[in-house]
Amino acid sequence: MKYPFHIERTETSRLGTVNFKDLAFGKLYGDHMFVAECKKGRWTDCKITPYGNLYFSPASSALHYGQIIFEGMKAYKDPDGNPQLFRPEQNHKRFNASAARMGMSEIPQELWLDALHELISLDQEWIPEEEGCSLYVRPFMFATDRFIGIRPTEFFKFIIITSPAGFYYAKPVKVIASDHYVRAFQGGVGFAKAAGNYGATMLPLKEAQQQGFDQVLWTDGLEHKYAQEIGTMNVFFMIDGVAVTPELDGTILDGITRDSVIQLLHSYGTPVEVRRISLDEIADAHKKGLFTEAFGTGTAASIAPISHVGYKGAVMQLPPASAWEYSTRLKHDLEAIKTSRLPDPFGWVAKVKSKLVPEEAPIM
Ligand SMILES: Cc1ncc(COP(=O)(O)O)c(C=O)c1O
Structure with missing residues (x-):
């Protein structure tokens, strides 16, 4: 790995408390999160830790001037229970376009993909298999320069959290x-x-x-x-x-x-x-x-x-x-491709593979 990181596993998984049959959107969070720091263009301190509160200065630039960007993506399981993502490199491209426009450091693709694959491998049991459900994945980044003046920033925190999710809109x-x-x-x-x-x-x-x-x-x-x-x-x-x-x-x-x-x-x-x-x-x-x-x-x-x-x-x-005619068909086909219940002629699906987490030992 070009950007090495270590994994600190949770000692008390919250998985057993989740009712996967009754999921809303955006209310529950997976056991772990990915965190990395960018210091003057150099990515360091990459780690996966138990999901929890963050610690940063109240003078952090993002809190005052809004240099915050994010992405939204989803992880699914294929019919054999293997985790997969949908077009993750497109989210990376867009994240970097957002970063560039906001004057923030871009994220190398290798770091983006390694972080996603490791985090989702580790928390793969959090991916719901119920119809219409998925594990929502939220990468985000904000400026952490401790300076209450307006100037281009050089320090950023990049984090990924996950959230098992049901339908966003229950009705038209x-x-x-x-x-x-x-x-x-x-x-x-x-x-x-x-x-x-x-x-x-x-x-x-x-x-x-x-x-x-x-x-x-x-x-x-x-x-x-x-x-x-x-x-x-x-x-x-x-x-x-x-x-x-x-x-x-x-x-x-x-x-x-x-x-x-x-x-x-x-x-x-x-x-x-x-x-x-x-x-x-x-x-x-x-x-x-x-x-x-x-x-x-x-x-x-x-x-x-x-x-x-x-x-x-x-x-x-x-x-x-x-x-x-169209929304029903599109929704069916898109969801079926994302979960590999239909073939993927477009090459959109990316199987999640870990370089660090042993395959037979997901967090239960
Ligand atoms: C303002 C806005 N437009 C469009 C979209 C749809 O983008 P995507 O299909 O990549 O999720 C989103 C959601 O991310 C959004 O927040």
Whole structure:
């Protein structure tokens, strides 16, 4: 290993306390976590330790100026019970793109992959096998420079925690197009998975929920005319048999599920258009009966069908589940590929392999 690290195993696993038949999202955490430090561009102090509280200075730069980035990915088991990840090198690429935009140190791919493989090998019994469930994996990094002045930072903590997870959305999602708040502008950080992008959306989300919606459908910051993405997902609109999804213009996340869905749709022979799409075009198609389906795509939520789109004080209602042609098929196929219940012609699945943990001795 180019970045050697040691493993300190927990003496008291919490695994026995988990009810895998009744998992929510984001409430429980695996037995272990990975931690590494970056000091002036040099990665050191890599270790896997029991999951627990962190110790750092209250003057840490990230707490004051928000240099925090993260990723979201999932681990699954194949039908023989072997752990696997979905496109982990894509998350690495995006993590480094986020790091570069936020002026933070990038992570070498070898360190990223070794950390993931070792942590998930060790905590593989935490991967739920129930349908629709998985082990959510959350890598994140923040600036730890002890300095309350604004200047480029040089010290970072990189951590990975895991969380056994059930469904993110139990029901089809109701979204409302934003006509006041803005999530991202060109030239900003919309394409990065930067914590501040999410912090700034809490108030709009709260207001959307007070109006009976689940999520905000973000629109462009200049005119509130064009769809961008949903709070935690990219978005697809099925219009007259064509799947339309907003282009990557620097304001939205380059979703790994989005890219996988585009490839799956191509494999079905479904036309896909990656372009700007206005809410007026969507409303017009709805009036003509051509807007037949919409769904969000994301790691946490997988494929989330949309039932209602609020726009300019009116609400477009979409056909019921029995009419969903694409979201049902995409969700089935994507989940089946991720768990190796369907072949993986795209080469997306990465089997988890440990260089350190003996195969026959997972933590029980
Ligand atoms: C704002 C936003 N857009 C899109 C996505 C979907 O990205 P992915 O499919 O890589 O999870 C996410 C989730 O990570 C997100 O937070």
